[in-house]
Amino acid sequence: MKALVLGAGVTGLAAAYFLARDGHAVTVLDRRSGVALESSHANGGQLSYSYVAPLADPGVIRKLPGWLTDRDSPVRFRPRLDPAQWAWGMRFLAACNARTADATTRRLLRLSFLSRDLTRDAIEREGIACDFRRAGKLVVHADPAALDAARRLVDLQRSLGSEQRALTRDECLSAEPSLAGIAHRLAGGILTPGEDAAECRLFCAGLEQAMRGGNLGVDFRFGADARQILAVGGRVIGVATEAGVIEADAVVVAMGAGSARLLAPLGLRPPLYPLKGYSLTLPVTEDAAAPRISVTDASRKVVYARLGKTLRVAGMADLVGHDPRFDLSRLDLLVRQAHEAFPRATDWRTLNPWTGLRPATPTALPILGPTRALPNLHLDIGHGALGFTLAMGSGRVVADLLAGRAAPIAMDGLGAA
Ligand SMILES: Cc1cc2nc3c(=O)[nH]c(=O)nc-3n(C[C@H](O)[C@H](O)[C@H](O)COP(=O)(O)OP(=O)(O)OC[C@H]3O[C@@H](n4cnc5c(N)ncnc54)[C@H](O)[C@@H]3O)c2cc1C
Numbered sequence: 001m002k003a004l005v006l007g008a009g010v011t012g013l014a015a016a017y018f019l020a021r022d023g024h025a026v027t028v029l030d031r032r033s034g035v036a037l038e039s040s041h042a043n044g045g046q047l048s049y050s051y052v053a054p055l056a057d058p059g060v061i062r063k064l065p066g067w068l069t070d071r072d073s074p075v076r077f078r079p080r081l082d083p084a085q086w087a088w089g090m091r092f093l094a095a096c097n098a099r100t101a102d103a104t105t106r107r108l109l110r111l112s113f114l115s116r117d118l119t120r121d122a123i124e125r126e127g128i129a130c131d132f133r134r135a136g137k138l139v140v141h142a143d144p145a146a147l148d149a150a151r152r153l154v155d156l157q158r159s160l161g162s163e164q165r166a167l168t169r170d171e172c173l174s175a176e177p178s179l180a181g182i183a184h185r186l187a188g189g190i191l192t193p194g195e196d197a198a199e200c201r202l203f204c205a206g207l208e209q210a211m212r213g214g215n216l217g218v219d220f221r222f223g224a225d226a227r228q229i230l231a232v233g234g235r236v237i238g239v240a241t242e243a244g245v246i247e248a249d250a251v252v253v254a255m256g257a258g259s260a261r262l263l264a265p266l267g268l269r270p271p272l273y274p275l276k277g278y279s280l281t282l283p284v285t286e287d288a289a290a291p292r293i294s295v296t297d298a299s300r301k302v303v304y305a306r307l308g309k310t311l312r313v314a315g316m317a318d319l320v321g322h323d324p325r326f327d328l329s330r331l332d333l334l335v336r337q338a339h340e341a342f343p344r345a346t347d348w349r350t351l352n353p354w355t356g357l358r359p360a361t362p363t364a365l366p367i368l369g370p371t372r373a374l375p376n377l378h379l380d381i382g383h384g385a386l387g388f389t390l391a392m393g394s395g396r397v398v399a400d401l402l403a404g405r406a407a408p409i410a411m412d413g414l415g416a417a
Pocket of ligand 1: 006007008009010011012029030031032035036037038039040041042043044045046047048224225226227254255256257258259262275276277278279303314315355356357358359380381382383384385386387388389390
């Protein structure tokens with residue numbers, strides 16, 4: 001079968017990889033000049049298989065006034081004259097209850113555990129050099145109430161197969177001594193030894209290389225803007241680009257935050273909205289002053305991962321539309337927070353600042369598989385804050401469904417409408 005994958009971010013590449021391994025003739029198309037040049041470029045680098053709880057949780061209602069007004073809030077919502085933003089916001093608020101959050105966590109864990117095995121397997125099988133480490137992850141809490149809630153979640157997650165431990169403040173410091181600078185702020189933390197970290201951009205480059213070589217022979221078309229998905233008689237026949245039409249037997253949409261725009265003319269309106277985030281890539285100048293374990297500062301929603309000789313710092317979730325520009329007050333906040341946490345980790349002369357748009361759904365569940373209206377149009381979208389973590393599992397699911405096989409995990413809550 002001729003399969004056309006739209007988008008060369010981590011989700012599109014993962015889907016293409018499994019489609020090619022299934023023996024399909026695969027083309028990957030992207031408007032940019034290479035792989036991983038949008039949201040998959042300099043993300044947090046965390047392969048966060050166990051820590052998947054959604055942003056939409058029952059605590060949100062209490063935090064909402066701060067999100068709307070506080071300049072230093074980790075989440076920022078600036079209302080715009082944009083019906084898509086309001087519709088997303090309403091669905092997000094509707095998902096902020098314990099029942100939905102627990103159901104989402106269960107579904108995401110199923111997908112993330114599948115992804116963990118497939119990501120590790122691909123890195124090993126293809127020899128992908130992507131600064132991969134079984135780093136473990138320590139989520140530290142400043143707020144004792146939030147720590148209590150996190151401890152309760154450990155019990156739920158343990159019952160679902162996650163290996164996690166609650167730590168006191170002192171135990172957090174002995175697990176990760178470089179946290180000494182913010183010890184006064186810490187109430188305790190949750191340690192997940194089995195989490196990984198890697199550079200997403202390099203993982204994508206490795207997948208591309210694997211697909212170009214061997215007997216996979218995937219065709220990459222860069223600098224090609226997909227302008228319209230063409231459907232005739234209830235089936236997709238291909239995609240129109242500036243350079244002409246590319247025909248295919250099946251099309252997989254994996255264009256991240258750009259996906260909604262192309263699906264709308266077909267009457268498909270997945271609840272996708274960009275959540276803007278920022279990252280820094282700091283060259284580590286004092287080894288012992290930078291964390292070895294991946295650290296998440298839960299109240300600030302900032303993540304730290306050691307990637308090669310650098311420390312990746314990522315944070316902020318800003319609901320401000322399709323705008324990749326830097327808001328300097330947000331960048332400044334991230335730099336201040338990173339400096340406060342690990343002041344001697346770098347000399348602060350090189351920050352490598354970056355912004356990316358997380359393709360987010362209100363519940364945090366991605367949307368995977370064939371659409372009802374057009375059965376040979378497949379979606380692989382909506383991976384939000386966990387796209388690197390979930391890409392390989394999602395790609396496997398999409399490839400299986402495209403081939404007419406059963407998905408390897410239960411699909412409740414994950415399928416396309
Ligand atoms: C600050 C930040 C930190 C993050 N940290 C983590 C983390 O630690 N762990 C984790 O698991 N996830 C993390 N994420 C989320 C993760 O980066 C994303 O979920 C993931 O990169 C989404 O991948 P994607 O392939 O769906 O989208 P993208 O990487 O954005 O790829 C979409 C591709 O589609 C192409 N495209 C779009 N429209 C068109 C068109 N019309 N024609 C042709 N091509 C088109 C784009 O050029 C792009 O290459 C983070 C995100 C951000 C922003």
